[in-house]
């Protein structure tokens with residue numbers, strides 16, 4: 001498979017409510033016409049929600065790129081609900097968009113609606129999360145990070161950091177992302193592979209925090225009250241780690257010292273927590289997918305064959321790496 005590496009791995013240590021759609025309407029229209037034949041493109045973007053700093057950065061990147069290219073963007077926020085995304089896609093099709101960008105909340109349950117898009121001749125570009133469908137010709141391409149690799153990087157880092165510790169067992173409390181979401185499934189899998197390098201490491205507590213700060217905090221409060229011993233925390237995203245850090249501090253403990261904390265995304269607030277010594281590692285997951293998403297839309301509309309997965313490369317950041325990069329951080 002041909003892969004487009006869009007984000008170069010750099011640093012040396014291989015150190016990367018039951019309600020309907022919130023808003024739907026035309027977001028951007030300006031600049032030059034885009035796409036073949038000088039016709040202005042209309043693209044529907046079905047976004048998951050606004051659950052994390054990462055998601056906000058991704059939305060902004062797509063909006064900005066649409067505006068830059070003079071694409072008319074129809075934006076729909078699904079409030080973390082697949083049914084809202086399915087409704088949005090059908091509404092985009094009824095409005096006769098040229099293409100659809102979809103960030104799918106969960107992996108399964110997309111076959112029927114993607115088939116409707118295919119039959120209407122509307123290409124669908126998946127961004128950031130993958131799907132499991134019977135026929136992969138139902139979407140043009142997926143532009144996303146390798147979540148298994150991200151989880152593995154976090155797990156291997158923890159295995160290395162704890163290899164000389166005297167304890168017979170070091171418990172890990174895991175904050176999982178949204179159930180059924182590709183990054184939750186794959187980051188868990190990769191992390192388990194990574195920590196296998198140090199047999200002392202064992203996940204002793206695991207709960208979903210839905211990728212949000214509030215639920216990450218609540219889950220950590222429950223972990224701390226459970227009576228189970230743990231010496232490390234693995235959060236599937238930074239926002240849950242940041243919520244957990246708050247809970248740990250409120251319990252009178254020192255995050256980053258009494259408990260090692262690792263997470264994924266690499267957003268600015270996580271960089272600040274790294275610099276403050278409250279977070280020990282974040283694995284970057286680049287959300288600036290707008291340029292690649294619209295390149296893919298234009299290529300698909302031009303009838304070009306795209307790779308099924310364009311892999312976005314990620315880096316790891318510890319305190320030192322965060323200090324160096326903080327000033328130039330874009331999200």
Ligand code: GYE
Pocket residue numbers: 051052053054055128129183211236237238239264265285
């Ligand atoms: O890590 C998390 C967000 O799908 C990669 O979703 C994305 C994840 C990201 O809510 O913060």
